[in-house]
Amino acid sequence: MPHGEHHQAHGDRATMLRDAEESCLRRGAQLTPLRRRVLEMVLEADQPVGAYALLDRLRAERPGAAPPTVYRALDFLLAQGLIHRIERLNAFIPCTEAAHGHEHDHPHQFLICRNCGRTAELSDDSVVAAVAAAARSAGFSPARTTVEVEGTCGACAAAG
Incomplete structure (x- = not known):
């Protein structure tokens, strides 16, 4: 069954941060203050946000922040399934399914x-089933499926 809306529709930031901390604890991982802050910045964005935009915001709070600082935090958040990378945009969004107990490697599609x-x-x-069937027909054995669909959202279509 399909899930998902705009990436912040499943709860407020405080709840999502608390859920992220609990998820990390269950996996034996540590959501350090820096990782938590980067996650918070991704949650605060109202659209996908790039690593350098995150770095600029982080430097306003921590002047010594460098690109590896942000990339390590993003890698951790990706590995924990707390965010997704939108390849087409080279940007990051929160995972709307993480707070609902889904596996961090669940299949996903992005509009x-x-x-x-x-x-x-x-x-x-x-x-996922349709893509896997098409891949198998071509003799390919898929391991992971991510679909990114570009178009016009309902709000923009209604506006005009």
Whole structure:
């Protein structure tokens, strides 16, 4: 069954941060203050956010922050399934499914609006099944499926 709306629709930031901390603890991982702050900045963004935009914001708080600082934090958050990387945009969004106890490697699809940049995360097993069937027909054995769809969101279409 499909899930997902705009990436912050599943709860407030405080709840999502608390859920992220609990998820990390269950896995024996540590959400350090820096990692937590980078996650918080991704949650605060109203659209996918790039690593250098995160670095600029972090430098305002921690002048010595360098690109490896942000990239290590993002790698950790990706590995924990707390954020996703939107390859097409080279940017990051929070995982809307993480707070609902889904595995951090769940199948996902992204709907990316060309006009406003908003991105919706879906987790529709029928999409994964269709892609896997097509891949098998071509003699390919898929390991992971991520689909990124560009278009126009409902709000932009309604506006005009």
